[in-house]
Amino acid sequence: MSHLGTQISALIDGELAGAELDRASAHLAGCPACRTEAAQLRQLKRELSALGELDSADAVTRRLLAMTHQNGPVTARPLARQPGRRARRRRGRYVMWSAMSIVVVGVGAAAFGMGGSSSGGNEPQITPQLEVFDMQHAITSGDVPFADPSNTPAKPAARASERTPVKASPRASAEATRP
Amino acid sequence: MRRRLGLLVSAVVTVTIPGVLAVLAILGHEHGIAGTTAISAAAVADESAVGPLPLAPASTVPAVRNAVATVERTSGGPVTVYSDEAASHQARAMHMLVLAAAAGQATSYQGVEETRQLGVNGTVTVSSQVWHQGGGLTLIRTLSGATPVVSYDAGDRSPTGVFGVTSAQVALLGKHYIAAYRGAGTSSGRPATIVEVYRFDGSLAARFWLDARTMVPLRREDFDAADKLVSDELFTQVRFGPVTERPTAATAESPALAPSSGSAWVTASSPATQVALLAKRGVRLPGTALAGLPLYAAGWSGTGAGQVTDLEYSDGLSVISLFVQQGTLAASMAGWQPLSLGGYRVYVSGHSVTWTGRGEVYTVIADAPPQTVAEAVSALPGGGQPGLVDRLGRGFDRLAHLVDPFA
Helix, strand or coil: CCCCCCHHHHHHCCCCCHHHHHHHHHHHHHCHHHHHHHHHHHHHHHHHHHHHHHHHHHHHHHHHHHHHHHHCCCCCCCHHHHHHHHHHHHHHHHHHHHHHHHHHHHHHHHHHHHCCCCCCCCCCEECCCHHHHHHHHHHHHCCCCCCCCCCCCCCCCHHHHHHCCCCCCCCCCCCEEEC | CHHHHHHHHHHHHHHHHHHHHHHHHHHHCHHHHHHHHHHHHHHHHHHCCCCCCCCCCCCCCHHHHHHHHHHHHHCCCCCCCCCHHHHHHHHHHHHHHHHHHHHHHHCCEEEEEEEEEEEECEEEEEEEEEEECCCCCEEEEECCCCCCCCCCCCCCCCCCCECCECHHHHHHHHHHCEEEEEEEEEECCEEEEEEEEECCCCCEEEEEEEECCCCCEEEEEEECCCCCEEEEEEEEEEEECCCCCCCCHHHHHCHHHCCCCCCCCEECCCHHHHHHHHHHCCCCCCCCEECCEEEEEEEEEEECCEEEEEEEEECCCCEEEEEEEECEECCCCCCCEEEEECCEEEEEECCEEEEEECCEEEEEEEECCHHHHHHHHHCCCCCECCCHHHHHHHHHHHHHHHHCCCC
């Protein structure tokens, strides 16, 4: 039995027609060796086609780079590096915002802590000792004490009296003395 | 890359901390800062008035006249804005007021003083019986009201003048007003010499009647910028000479009136230091002046339980005493009238105003026109009980003071 020989390549490339195509197809159906050879040739052809497409993509890239060189000194960087750089930039922004937030929150917390009462939050309740203050005002202003007797509280609140060492007399008909 | 991030963080921290501090401190105290700025401007304007006083027509804008005087003074030339006649009036009137201040201390007298003052809550009238031994003891007993007023200073100190005419106040007056002799008159049935005091814009600020024989003030009237009478003090009865009807039982009657050793109030050597100490505590006050009145004296009184700071502001006519103590006002303020003043809810009694602002109780006692009192109140911290914003504001104040102790 005579094998297909060089005709097998023409068959794979689709170049046979008519009686030649019928004869080659009939032989291929009855000859395992030629079928194997034909299968290998088809596989090889597919791989070669894939290589051909890659070459054309590189050609396009080369043409684009050539165009940018013509318009000015632009440094061409591999496109594959862009995603990593963007991620790092984004990370830097996160760090900056985090730092700022920490600073603001930290300063705010410090201010809140320092803004509390120095008496530990237990603010003394005060009724101003008007008689005492009015006497001090009279001394510095050179005028008589002016506290309105009908409005002046008879006695300061307990907390206030603890805080102010100058005692005001609650006695009626009292008089202020001065040297 | 890591180094670059580190540098970035350092830069952010370096720029952010002072920036945030400054911005938040300003935002937390927009009210106080605004007042401080206004007052500072007034203080600067006042500064140019120190020294020989220029006098110009009433129509002249004070700032312009002051500027002219300052320029002339700086150039070494005479201040020609001040006419010879006006200079003579000023010198004579100021001399009379100086004599009046000295006479109020050195002359013995007794009588009844009546004071009518327009306050922020209406007119208040007070009558006081006064006995003064020349160079010695003075007794004051308030007559008006259902219950006689009780006023006593444990340090045995007392007013050193009559109707606010003291050597200190006269010295201040000479820096902020123009005095002029206005001839003879009468008051309390006695012949008197009249001295008037004018503002730089030419408006009348005060009028004094000085006893023609002793020079002790017999009457004083104060006017606001709109020529409205805001205060009138006079002797309804007065007699000069040795005190004959002086009450002697008072000291024995009341143990509280017994003389004590030393004063409970300590006078600060530098008023500015007291303000700085308050700032360290987070109490931000207008620096050198309040409602246009310069800070001229300060003191404090207190024990281990707390302290009251007293700041005195005066231009020679108006006097404001500011008392600051840590705490909040008592829930019940018997005898005080609630009022809205300067944007705050305050309590008023006579010529005293008190309120809570950011954890401090402020009490203002004023011999000043109501507008000046309102301006003073609004320039000080307020707003009742301290809230979150107040607490943050006070905290930023304290932080800022740590960063810059002179802030």
